[in-house]
Amino acid sequence: MDNKNNNNITGKAAELISKSGPLVALILLCIFLAFKNENFFTSTNLLNVARQAALNGFLSLGMMVCILTAGIDLSIGYTMTLSTIIMAKCAVEAGVNPVLCLLIGILTGGLLGLVNGLLLTKCKLPHPFISTLGTQNIYKGIGLVITGATPIAGMPAVVKWAGSAFLSSNQDSFLGKIPLSFVIMLIVYALFSVFLNYTTLGRHIYAVGGNINTAGLSGINVDFVRTSVYVISGVMAALGGIMLTGRTDSAYPLSGNLLENDAIAAVIIGGTSFFGGKGNVLGTFTGVLLIAVLRNGLNLLNVSSDMQTIFLGGIIIVAVFIDVVRGGGFKRVKRMKKEEKAAA
Amino acid sequence: MKFRRKMLAMLLSGVLAAGMLAGCGGSGGNESSDSGAAASDTETDTDTADGDADSGAGDTSDSAEEGKSGGSYKITTICMALNSDYWHMVEAGAKLAGKELGVEVNVIGPNAESDSATQINMVEDAVNNKVDAIVLAANEPTALVSAATTVKGADIPLVLIDTKLNTDDESLYSCFVGTGNKDAGRQGGEFIASKLESGDKVAIIRGTVGQTVHDDRGAGAEEAMEEAGLEVVAVQPADSDRGKAVDVAENIIQSNPDIKAFYATNDDMALGAYQAVAAANLTDVVVVGFDGTFNAMDSIANGEMAASVAQLPVEEGYQGVINAVKILDGETVEKDQPLDVVVLNEENLEEFRTDLEARIAESGVKLGN
Numbered sequence: 001m002d003n004k005n006n007n008n009i010t011g012k013a014a015e016l017i018s019k020s021g022p023l024v025a026l027i028l029l030c031i032f033l034a035f036k037n038e039n040f041f042t043s044t045n046l047l048n049v050a051r052q053a054a055l056n057g058f059l060s061l062g063m064m065v066c067i068l069t070a071g072i073d074l075s076i077g078y079t080m081t082l083s084t085i086i087m088a089k090c091a092v093e094a095g096v097n098p099v100l101c102l103l104i105g106i107l108t109g110g111l112l113g114l115v116n117g118l119l120l121t122k123c124k125l126p127h128p129f130i131s132t133l134g135t136q137n138i139y140k141g142i143g144l145v146i147t148g149a150t151p152i153a154g155m156p157a158v159v160k161w162a163g164s165a166f167l168s169s170n171q172d173s174f175l176g177k178i179p180l181s182f183v184i185m186l187i188v189y190a191l192f193s194v195f196l197n198y199t200t201l202g203r204h205i206y207a208v209g210g211n212i213n214t215a216g217l218s219g220i221n222v223d224f225v226r227t228s229v230y231v232i233s234g235v236m237a238a239l240g241g242i243m244l245t246g247r248t249d250s251a252y253p254l255s256g257n258l259l260e261n262d263a264i265a266a267v268i269i270g271g272t273s274f275f276g277g278k279g280n281v282l283g284t285f286t287g288v289l290l291i292a293v294l295r296n297g298l299n300l301l302n303v304s305s306d307m308q309t310i311f312l313g314g315i316i317i318v319a320v321f322i323d324v325v326r327g328g329g330f331k332r333v334k335r336m337k338k339e340e341k342a343a344a
Numbered sequence: 345m346k347f348r349r350k351m352l353a354m355l356l357s358g359v360l361a362a363g364m365l366a367g368c369g370g371s372g373g374n375e376s377s378d379s380g381a382a383a384s385d386t387e388t389d390t391d392t393a394d395g396d397a398d399s400g401a402g403d404t405s406d407s408a409e410e411g412k413s414g415g416s417y418k419i420t421t422i423c424m425a426l427n428s429d430y431w432h433m434v435e436a437g438a439k440l441a442g443k444e445l446g447v448e449v450n451v452i453g454p455n456a457e458s459d460s461a462t463q464i465n466m467v468e469d470a471v472n473n474k475v476d477a478i479v480l481a482a483n484e485p486t487a488l489v490s491a492a493t494t495v496k497g498a499d500i501p502l503v504l505i506d507t508k509l510n511t512d513d514e515s516l517y518s519c520f521v522g523t524g525n526k527d528a529g530r531q532g533g534e535f536i537a538s539k540l541e542s543g544d545k546v547a548i549i550r551g552t553v554g555q556t557v558h559d560d561r562g563a564g565a566e567e568a569m570e571e572a573g574l575e576v577v578a579v580q581p582a583d584s585d586r587g588k589a590v591d592v593a594e595n596i597i598q599s600n601p602d603i604k605a606f607y608a609t610n611d612d613m614a615l616g617a618y619q620a621v622a623a624a625n626l627t628d629v630v631v632v633g634f635d636g637t638f639n640a641m642d643s644i645a646n647g648e649m650a651a652s653v654a655q656l657p658v659e660e661g662y663q664g665v666i667n668a669v670k671i672l673d674g675e676t677v678e679k680d681q682p683l684d685v686v687v688l689n690e691e692n693l694e695e696f697r698t699d700l701e702a703r704i705a706e707s708g709v710k711l712g713n
Contacts, residue, residue, distance in 0.1 A: 037473070039472055039473050044472055045469075045472040048468055048469070048472050051468075052465050052468070055461065144553055144554050147554070149553045149554035149559065150554075150556075150559070151484065151485075151486040151510075151556075153486045153489075153510065164490070244461065247464065248460070248464065248484075248486070248487035248488075248489075248490050249486075249487075249489060249490050250484075250486040250487050250489075252460065252484055252486060252487055252554070254458040254554050255460065255461065255487070257456070257458045257459065258456075258459070259461075295462075295465065296465070296469055299452065299465065299469035299470075299473075300469055300472070300473050302420075302450040302452060304426060304452065305426065305452065305453065305454050305462065306426070306455065309455060
């Protein structure tokens with residue numbers, strides 16, 4: 001009895017440490033940077049980081065729901081690009097009502113995501129890696145064709161608003177320094193937390209990721225769930241695109257290049273299992289912040305971007321290693337040993 | 345029980361490793377600039393003291409002069425990317441100017457020229473790092489306008505090099521140093537035209553479609569060659585990659601065996617095109633590249649490539665920093681400062697190269713090859 005209690009406490013401690021691993025790394029990184037550069041721990045810089053995190057924040061959320069079902073969305077960067085291009089075309093060249101343009105952008109993202117989902121569930125392509133690798137190139141190409149490979153600039157104020165505005169127009173007040181894009185991101189993250197934990201579809205996403213066969217046998221419409229996550233991913237990409245468009249006042253055809261890398265990195269660092277079924281919004285949020293702080297901090301220290309890439313890679317490996325230690329790997333080894341014993 | 349303990353140990357070591365990585369990561373990368381930063385720290389301190397005293401006296405130009413003598417300016421140069429010889433030459437020029445004037449110059453840039461979001465972040469981070477001036481080679485003339493607005497909002501002088509921003513608002517930058525890529529491309533096209541006869545077939549191999557630099561370099565040459573009566577039979581992208589350029593050039597030679605010239609929008613692609621030309625045993629094909637890299641200079645010296653359009657990257661970085669310091673010292677500078685373009689060929693190569701190597705050696709920057 002005593003022994004069991006003891007076990008529980010150790011287990012809980014282990015659980016706590018492993019769950020907060022990325023958070024600990026984030027805090028250590030912040031402390032390190034605060035000592036290393038006097039301009040890091042200033043409100044302007046931290047809010048600057050918040051603004052820079054918004055784009056990857058949205059993409060990572062979309063990526064996360066895909067990975068939760070043991071899938072992946074490699075097209076997320078160019079889904080973003082294509083939805084911004086179509087939004088910009090409507091706004092700048094066709095003169096469509098700007099609010100409608102925003103909706104068109106989001107709708108485009110959702111449709112592009114739907115294509116990804118249908119390729120997977122209706123065309124039965126074996127793995128979303130393949131379907132989204134294909135659409136990544138297709139979306140990129142369509143974007144280049146539509147724009148004639150030149151950027152579209154001069155967005156109406158409404159389209160730029162979400163990505164460029166601050167909470168208050170008074171720049172000297174505290175609210176005037178908080179980027180709207182970050183606040184929207186926080187709200188969307190909160191909504192997602194509720195969505196994943198308390199709605200049927202949200203729980204089904206975990207179930208499908210945990211074990212697709214069991215999920216199917218227990219009456220979950222697996223195809224619907226798997227298609228939905230790519231639609232969600234597309235919508236998130238479009239939202240990220242709206243933020244980027246606001247920041248750059250333009251939609252340009254190569255804007256999505258390699259953005260999927262940072263999104264996958266944030267999700268993985270945040271503790272989402274690559275094999276699906278496990279992961280949470282808070283973890284992804286931490287992952288997004290960790291990457292944003294890392295890049296910002298290393299920029300402040302004038303570390304070359306080549307070196308930054310190496311650090312990011314290292315952090316991904318360590319984060320996944322923690323994930324292996326935490327659950328999957330060791331438990332599986334234990335189970336296998338048990339089965340061996342039973343067989344003998 | 346035993347297993348649990350083992351797991352906990354592994355966990356802890358994992359977290360520690362993460363922490364260490366974050367810790368040693370930063371310090372490792374900072375090694376090179378550590379001593380510089382330490383030295384400049386004290387300088388910055390005295391500078392703020394100067395600034396305070398002067399603002400009391402209400403004379404700003406005074407403080408600028410003192411700043412110069414103290415060598416306390418912090419200038420960040422942000423390249424389109426730091427992934428090629430070209431940008432390392434810009435880096436060399438900027439560092440050389442920093443050495444000569446005794447100012448601290450940091451040179452950074454994203455991993456790829458197409459990565460505009462990262463470049464915008466770098467500009468914002470430099471502003472937050474309270475640098476005195478920013479020298480920028482924008483990798484997306486439209487997208488970086490917003491970053492320039494941020495710089496202006498912080499009252500930091502912005503010197504543009506290499507590429508102009510796509511804006512009519514001239515107040516966004518203090519001055520521009522560089523050749524338009526389009527004009528430089530024109531000169532490359534004119535060189536080819538001077539070697540060929542009207543009606544000859546030429547092809548253009550260009551960088552990634554959608555990258556403004558390559559759009560301009562290609563368009564300039566195309567215009568010049570068409571004006572000279574040459575027939576441009578193909579304009580095809582090879583994504584600035586030597587291997588892809590070989591394939592592209594081979595295909596063009598297949599469909600146009602009587603091709604007379606290849607113009608590529610960077611030297612790597614020109615070298616690739618030359619490979620294809622040599623493999624097809626064509627002897628009279630003029631191959632012209634762009635950038636004037638060392639590989640290309642070797643090739644020209646060996647009588648392979650005919651020429652390379654050199655935009656003087658060292659001079660670009662050098663003038664960028666020189667102008668930034670002038671502006672900080674309160675001097676007025678020309679808003680538009682065109683730089684010469686040299687079409688490097690066997691005649692002017694030797695002198696150009698000696699001079700270039702001397703300046704790079706002096707700057708202390710090591711190039712890749």
